[in-house]
Amino acid sequence: xxxxxxxxxxxxxxxxxxxxxxxxxxxxxxxxxxxxxxxxxxxxxxxxxxxxxxxxxxxxxxxxxxxxxxxxxxxxxxxxxxxxxxxxxxxxxxxxxxxxxxxxxxxxxxxxxxxxxxxxxxxxxxxxxxxxxxxxxxxxxxxxxxxxxxxxxxxxxxxxxxxxxxxxxxxxxxxxxxxxxxxxxxxxxxxxxxxxxxxxxxxxxxxxxxxxxxxxxxxxxxxxxxxxxxxxxxxxxxxxxxxxxxxxxxxxxxxxxxxxxx
Numbered sequence: 001x002x003x004x005x006x007x008x009x010x011x012x013x014x015x016x017x018x019x020x021x022x023x024x025x026x027x028x029x030x031x032x033x034x035x036x037x038x039x040x041x042x043x044x045x046x047x048x049x050x051x052x053x054x055x056x057x058x059x060x061x062x063x064x065x066x067x068x069x070x071x072x073x074x075x076x077x078x079x080x081x082x083x084x085x086x087x088x089x090x091x092x093x094x095x096x097x098x099x100x101x102x103x104x105x106x107x108x109x110x111x112x113x114x115x116x117x118x119x120x121x122x123x124x125x126x127x128x129x130x131x132x133x134x135x136x137x138x139x140x141x142x143x144x145x146x147x148x149x150x151x152x153x154x155x156x157x158x159x160x161x162x163x164x165x166x167x168x169x170x171x172x173x174x175x176x177x178x179x180x181x182x183x184x185x186x187x188x189x190x191x192x193x194x195x196x197x198x199x200x201x202x203x204x205x206x207x208x209x210x211x212x213x214x215x216x217x218x219x220x221x222x223x224x225x226x227x228x229x230x231x232x233x234x235x236x237x238x239x240x241x242x243x244x245x246x247x248x249x250x251x252x253x254x255x256x257x258x259x260x261x262x
Contacts, residue, residue, distance in 0.1 A: 003225045006031040006232070007214065008067030010058040013041035013151050014237070014244050015185025016073025019096060022207035023071065023214050024233070024251075030218075030225050031232045033065050035262060038239035042147035043076040044117025044183070051119060055081035059089055061262035068223050071214060072096065073184050075116060075206075079123035092217050097125065098182035099204045104132040106202075107178050111137040113171035116182025118142045126182075139171045143183060150185045153243040160192060168196055181205040188247060236260040 007030050009020050014036050024032065035058050043051050055077045062070055069092040072078045072085070078095030085093050098120065103112045112133070120126055121140050130138075146167075149160050171179060179201055181187060187205045194203070218224040225231075233255040237244055241257045248255060 003068070003223055004031060004227055005066050005068035006033045006234075007218075008033050008035070008059075008062030008065065008070040009073050010035040010037065010055075010062060010070070010077075011073040011184055012043035012054070012077065013038040013147065013185065014247055015147065015150060015183065015188065016071075017235075017244065017247050018187035018205070019071065019073040019184050019207050019210050022211035026211040026215055027218070027225075029228050029231055032234070033062060033067060034235045035061060036235065036237035036239070036244055037262075038151055038237050038243075041151050042117060043074060044119040044142075044147065046076075046119065048080045048123075051077055051080040052084050055085055056088065057262070059085055063089065063091070067091070069094070069214075069217065069221070071210065073210070075182050075184060076119035076123075079120050079125040082125075092221055092223070094210060094213050094217060096184060096206045096210050097129065098180045099206050099209060100129045100180055101132045103178035103180045103204055104136055107136055107176075109175050109177040110135065111139070111174050111176045113139045113141065113168070113174070113176040113179040114182055115141050115143050115167060115179060115186060117147070118144075120182045137174060139174050139176060141167050141170060143167055143186065146189065147183065147185050150188055151239075151243060153246050155188055155192065160189065161196075164189065164192055164196055168193070172198065177201055179203050230254075234258070236262065238262055
């Protein structure tokens with residue numbers, strides 16, 4: 001069986017490691033390979049052509065490492081490139097989309113906020129999700145400047161707090177009761193967001209939903225690893241390794257983090 005082959009995960013940097021954590025929590029025996037394309041981060045302000053090109057490059061790198069399926073742990077790459085990837089490569093792909101539907105269904109104030117990159121908010125896939133928000137007010141904010149700070153590990157910096165205060169002003173004014181995170185980097189700043197947003201505001205990200213979908217696709221394609229032994233958890237970045245090691249410090253004894261050109 002090819003079931004012990006790794007699950008490949010890629011993102012425009014370190015943020016998708018928030019998705020990887022949820023996948024590893026749900027599927028602790030799966031071998032995984034994570035590619036952080038930090039050299040080209042952020043993807044959010046690139047053209048669709050550039051994003052598709054980078055997504056193909058990352059996919060080819062993971063296929064060369066014998067991955068059995070690929071999780072596109074980047075909202076911008078999912079919304080702009082996943083249909084191309086599915087057409088071009090004969091392997092299951094899982095994408096990540098902002099969790100707009102649960103927020104739209106659960107909001108009491110009928111007002112929700114979406115914090116995402118420009119590349120996600122302007123994509124066709126994102127505009128399709130608007131069918132869920134017809135009767136509610138949606139405050140869309142481009143999280144300008146957040147990804148570079150997260151990539152630099154500056155989660156608690158004054159610069160980060162000022163930026164988050166600026167980005168959440170319109171949401172607070174509109175009395176949103178849900179904030180949807182539309183970028184896999186953003187779960188790392190949930191503690192900071194909680195300090196700024198009113199207490200009643202719930203923050204939703206896509207990590208858990210992506211992990212459940214990964215399990216479902218593995219089962220459907222008969223790809224689940226049935227060997228219950230310690231998995232190999234490899235992380236590769238084409239920039240410095242410090243931020244990735246910092247964000248994954250609770251896994252430091254189980255993972256390997258290396259710099260690699262891809």
